[in-house]
Amino acid sequence: MTDTAPRPTLEAVAARAGVSRATASRVVNGGDGVREPLVARVRRAVEELGYVPNQAARSLVTRRHDAVAVVIAEPETRVFADPFFALQLRGISKELTAHDNQLVLLLTEGRDDHARVGRYLAGGHVDGALVFSLHLDDPLPGLIQHAGVPTVFGGRPGWSDGRSGVVYVDSDNRGGAREAVRHLVGLGRTRIAHITGPLDQTSAADRLDGFRDVMVDADPRLIVESDFTPAGGERAMRELLERRPDLDAVFAANDLTAAGALRVLRERGRRVPEDVAVIGFDDMLPVAEQSDPPLTTVRQDIEEMGRLMARLLLRRLGSRSTDQGVAGAPSSVVLPTTLVRRASA
Amino acid sequence: MTDTAPRPTLEAVAARAGVSRATASRVVNGGDGVREPLVARVRRAVEELGYVPNQAARSLVTRRHDAVAVVIAEPETRVFADPFFALQLRGISKELTAHDNQLVLLLTEGRDDHARVGRYLAGGHVDGALVFSLHLDDPLPGLIQHAGVPTVFGGRPGWSDGRSGVVYVDSDNRGGAREAVRHLVGLGRTRIAHITGPLDQTSAADRLDGFRDVMVDADPRLIVESDFTPAGGERAMRELLERRPDLDAVFAANDLTAAGALRVLRERGRRVPEDVAVIGFDDMLPVAEQSDPPLTTVRQDIEEMGRLMARLLLRRLGSRSTDQGVAGAPSSVVLPTTLVRRASA
DNA sequence: TTGAAAGCGCTAACAC
DNA sequence: GTGTTAGCGCTTTCAA
Numbered sequence: 223m224t225d226t227a228p229r230p231t232l233e234a235v236a237a238r239a240g241v242s243r244a245t246a247s248r249v250v251n252g253g254d255g256v257r258e259p260l261v262a263r264v265r266r267a268v269e270e271l272g273y274v275p276n277q278a279a280r281s282l283v284t285r286r287h288d289a290v291a292v293v294i295a296e297p298e299t300r301v302f303a304d305p306f307f308a309l310q311l312r313g314i315s316k317e318l319t320a321h322d323n324q325l326v327l328l329l330t331e332g333r334d335d336h337a338r339v340g341r342y343l344a345g346g347h348v349d350g351a352l353v354f355s356l357h358l359d360d361p362l363p364g365l366i367q368h369a370g371v372p373t374v375f376g377g378r379p380g381w382s383d384g385r386s387g388v389v390y391v392d393s394d395n396r397g398g399a400r401e402a403v404r405h406l407v408g409l410g411r412t413r414i415a416h417i418t419g420p421l422d423q424t425s426a427a428d429r430l431d432g433f434r435d436v437m438v439d440a441d442p443r444l445i446v447e448s449d450f451t452p453a454g455g456e457r458a459m460r461e462l463l464e465r466r467p468d469l470d471a472v473f474a475a476n477d478l479t480a481a482g483a484l485r486v487l488r489e490r491g492r493r494v495p496e497d498v499a500v501i502g503f504d505d506m507l508p509v510a511e512q513s514d515p516p517l518t519t520v521r522q523d524i525e526e527m528g529r530l531m532a533r534l535l536l537r538r539l540g541s542r543s544t545d546q547g548v549a550g551a552p553s554s555v556v557l558p559t560t561l562v563r564r565a566s567a
Numbered sequence: 568m569t570d571t572a573p574r575p576t577l578e579a580v581a582a583r584a585g586v587s588r589a590t591a592s593r594v595v596n597g598g599d600g601v602r603e604p605l606v607a608r609v610r611r612a613v614e615e616l617g618y619v620p621n622q623a624a625r626s627l628v629t630r631r632h633d634a635v636a637v638v639i640a641e642p643e644t645r646v647f648a649d650p651f652f653a654l655q656l657r658g659i660s661k662e663l664t665a666h667d668n669q670l671v672l673l674l675t676e677g678r679d680d681h682a683r684v685g686r687y688l689a690g691g692h693v694d695g696a697l698v699f700s701l702h703l704d705d706p707l708p709g710l711i712q713h714a715g716v717p718t719v720f721g722g723r724p725g726w727s728d729g730r731s732g733v734v735y736v737d738s739d740n741r742g743g744a745r746e747a748v749r750h751l752v753g754l755g756r757t758r759i760a761h762i763t764g765p766l767d768q769t770s771a772a773d774r775l776d777g778f779r780d781v782m783v784d785a786d787p788r789l790i791v792e793s794d795f796t797p798a799g800g801e802r803a804m805r806e807l808l809e810r811r812p813d814l815d816a817v818f819a820a821n822d823l824t825a826a827g828a829l830r831v832l833r834e835r836g837r838r839v840p841e842d843v844a845v846i847g848f849d850d851m852l853p854v855a856e857q858s859d860p861p862l863t864t865v866r867q868d869i870e871e872m873g874r875l876m877a878r879l880l881l882r883r884l885g886s887r888s889t890d891q892g893v894a895g896a897p898s899s900v901v902l903p904t905t906l907v908r909r910a911s912a
Numbered sequence: 913t914t915g916a917a918a919g920c921g922c923t924a925a926c927a928c
Numbered sequence: 929g930t931g932t933t934a935g936c937g938c939t940t941t942c943a944a
Contacts (some may be wrong), residue, residue, distance in 0.1 A: 229691065231920095231921055231922085232921065232922065232923095233921075233922095241930080241931085242930065242931045242932075243921090243922080243923090243931085243932095244923080244924085244930070244931060244932075244933095245929085245930060245931075247922070247923060247924090248923095248929095248930090251923085255929065255930090256929070256930080257929065257930090260929085260930085274686065274689045274690045274691070275690065275921085275922075276627070276690075276691060276920085276921050276922070277623075277690055277691065277692050278622075278623045278624075278626035278627040278632075278691070278920085278921080278922090279623075279627050279920070279921035279922040279923090279936090280921080280922055280923075281623035281922095281936090282621070282623040282624050282627055282920090282921080282922070282923090282935095282936045282937065282938085283921090283922055283923045283924080283935080283936045284922085284923065284924095284936090285936080287623075289671075292672075307653075308652075308653065311672075311674070312674065315672070315674040315676075316676065319674075319680065319683060324671060324673075324687065324692070325671070325672050325673075325674070326634075326669060326670070326671050326672070327637075327656075327660070327670050327671070327672040328669075328670075329656070329657065329660040329664075329670070331660075331661065335664065338664060341619060342669065344574075344617075344619045345619045345620065345621075345622055346574065346619070346621055346622065346623070347622050347669070452853070452857060453857070508797070512797060512798070576936095576937055576938085577937065577938065577939095578937075578938095586914080586915085587914065587915045587916075588915085588916095588937090588938080588939090589914070589915060589916080589917095589939080589940080590913085590914060590915075592938070592939060592940085593913095593914090593939095595938095596939085600913065600914090601913070601914080602913065602914090605913090605914085620937085620938075621936085621937050621938070623936085623937080623938090624920090624936070624937035624938040624939090625937080625938055625939075626920095626938095627919095627920045627921065627922085627936090627937080627938070627939090628919080628920045628937090628938055628939045628940080629920090629938085629939070630920085
C-alpha cells in the first residue's frame with residue numbers, strides 16, 4: 223500500500239514489443255503511420271504491462287495538458303444555494319470529457335485567493351480557463367487575462383472598457399425580460415413591478431434593461447433591487463405592496479425571487495394570477511414547477527451554456543478532437559431564451 | 568494573443584542571479600541551505616522575470632502533483648438539486664487550497680465514464696482521490712482502489728465485504744436518527760412515521776436503523792421509502808396519511824423530504840406540530856429555516872465533513888504542510904450530529 | 913554552501 | 929515506416 227509499484231514506462235512497452243520507443247509512442251498516440259503487425263504488438267504489450275502514459279512527461283514536451291480550469295468566484299454563500307452553477311458545471315464537464323479534457327475546479331473565497339489562482343493559471347497547469355465573472359468590480363478576470371491563459375467567460379463581463387478579444391457565453395437576458403414583460407402587458411396588466419437581481423451583475427442589469435425597454439416610463443416605485451434569493455424576493459414583494467398596493471403584475475429577475483414573492487402574495491391574500499400575475503426567470507425546474515401556482519418563467523438552457531463555454535474554449539485551443547469545421551478565434555455567443563407558460567401569468 | 572510568450576525557465580533565473588540552476592531551485596523551494604545574499608539575488612530574479620515553476624517538469628521528477636481528484640458519481644440529476652455536494656466541495660476546496668493542493672473535479676455520468684476515471688487516476692495526475700460512494704452497488708470505488716490511488720470516501724461505503732484500509736468520513740446518521748425519534752417520543756408521540764431516503768445509500772439505511780432502534784416494533788405501515796426529494800416527500804406523506812391517518816409524528820430522512828411532507832400536511836389541514844410533529848435531517852438552512860413552520864432537524868456539519876476528508880487524505884499523503892503531529896495511516900471519522908429545535912417538533 | 917551532471921518519461925525532428 | 933537522438937524544465941545526488 224505504501225510502496226508505489228513502479229509503473230511501466232514507454233521504454234518497457236517498446237522493449238516488450240520489440241520496437242523502438244518512438245514507434246511505441248506513435249501507437250499509443252493513435253498509431254498513424256505504423257504498420258499493422260507492429261501496432262498490434264505494441265497494443266498487446268501495453269495491455270499486458272498495464273501501461274498508462276505519464277502525463278507529466280508528456281506535458282513537459284507537448285506543452286499541452288488537456289485540462290481546463292473552471293474558476294468560480296464565490297464571494298457569497300449564495301453561489302451554491304441555487305443550482306445554477308451546478309448545472310453549468312455539468313454541461314462543462316460533459317463537453318470537456320467528451321474531448322478528453324479534465325476539469326480543474328478553482329473555487330475562490332475572496333481576494334486572498336486571487337493571487338493563488340493567478341499563480342496557478344500562470345503556472346501552466348491548464349490549457350485554458352472558464353471563468354464566471356459575477357460582479358462588475360471583480361478583479362479576477364483581469365488577473366486571468368494577464369496570466370495569458372485563453373479564457374471564455376460565463377455571462378457577459380461587466381467591464382466598461384471595451385477590451386478586445388473577450389469571448390463569453392450569455393443568455394439573452396434583455397430579450398427574455400422584454401418577452402416576459404410584453405406577455406404581462408398582453409395580459410392587460412398595466413401596473414407591472416420588477417424585482418431585480420444584484421445590479422452589479424450584468425445578468426440582472428440586462429433584465430432590468432429589458433423591463434425598461436417595454437415599460438418605458440415605469441413608476442420608479444415599481445422597481446426594487448433584490449439579490450436573487452427567496453428571502454430577498456419576500457422582502458422586495460413586501461416593499462412593493464407597500465409602495466404600490468394596486469400593482470397587478472410582478473416580473474421577478476429569477477425563479478427563486480419569484481418563489482419568495484409568491485409566498486408573500488399568498489400570505490397577503492392576493493390571488494395569483496387573478497389579482498397579481500407573476501413571471502420568473504431561469505426555469506429552474508424544482509422551483510418553477512413545484513411552486514404554487516406553477517411559475518410562468520423565462521427559460522434559459524443553463525447546461526447548454528456550460529457546454530457551449532467549453533466548446534468555444536476547446537475550439538480556441540485548437541483541440542484536435544474539435545476541429546471539425548470553422549477554426550479561428552471564436553466569438554461570443556448569446557443564447558436565446560423562451561417564455562414558458564404555466565399558471566402564474 | 569496567439570503567440571505564447573515563452574515563459575522564463577529556472578535556467579534564466581539562475582543566469583540572471585548569477586548562480587547555478589541547482590541553487591536557484593533550492594531558493595524557489597524554500598531556500599534552505601542557501602546563504603542569504605544568494606537567496607535575495609535569486610528572489611529578485613524570480614520577481615523580475617515573473618518566473619513560475621513549470622509543474623509538469625517538477626512532477627516528472629518529484630512524482631508529486633499537489634493535486635487531488637474529487638470523484639462524484641452522478642447517476643441522477645438529484646445530486647445537484649440539493650446543496651449537499653456543493654457544501655462538501657466547499658469544505659474540501661478550503662482545506663486543499665490551504666495546503667496548496669489543487670482540486671480536480673471528476674464528474675461521472677454513468678458507467679461509460681468509469682473507465683475514463685479509472686484511467687485518469689491510474690495516469691498519475693493526482694496524488695489522491697476523494698470519492699463519494701453514493702450507492703451500494705457502485706463499481707467505482709472498487710475501480711479506484713484498484714488504480715492504487717490513496718483514497719478517502721465521503722460517507723461510509725456500503726460494501727458488505729470488510730475491505731481493509733478503507734478510510735471514510737461520515738456523520739453519525741444512526742445516532743442522529745435515534746436522537747430525533749427519541750425527541751418525538753419525549754413529546755409524547757406514539758404513532759411516529761419515518762420517510763426514508765433511498766435505501767441503497769448507507770446514510771438512508773443508517774437513519775432507518777436509528778429509527779428502528781427506538782421504535783423497536785413499529786408498524787411497518789409507518790415506514791415509507793422515498794428518495795430525498797421534496798416531490799418524493801409529498802408522495803410519501805400522502806401514502807402515510809392513507810395508511811395511518813392517525814399518525815402523530817413524522818421523521819423525514821432529510822430536510823427536503825420534510826419540506827414536501829410539510830406541504831402535504833398543510834394541504835390536508837393538519838397542524839404542525841400540534842397534530843403532527845415533523846423532524847428533518849441535515850439542517851440545510853435555506854430549507855429548514857424558511858419552511859413553514861421552521862423545521863426541527865438533525866444538524867450535520869457538511870462543510871466540515873468535506874474539510875475533514877481533505878485533511879485525512881493529505882495526512883495520508885504525507886503532505887509536507889500537514890505533518891504536524893500524528894502521521895501514519897489515519898482511520899475513518901464519524902462526526903456527531905446535533906438536534907436543532909425549531910417549531911415543527 | 914554551491915555547482916556539475918544525471919536523469920524523470922515522453923515526443924518530435926531527423927535520419928535511415 | 930521505423931529507429932536514433934535531442935531535448936522539454938526541473939530536482940537531486942555527488943563532488944568540490
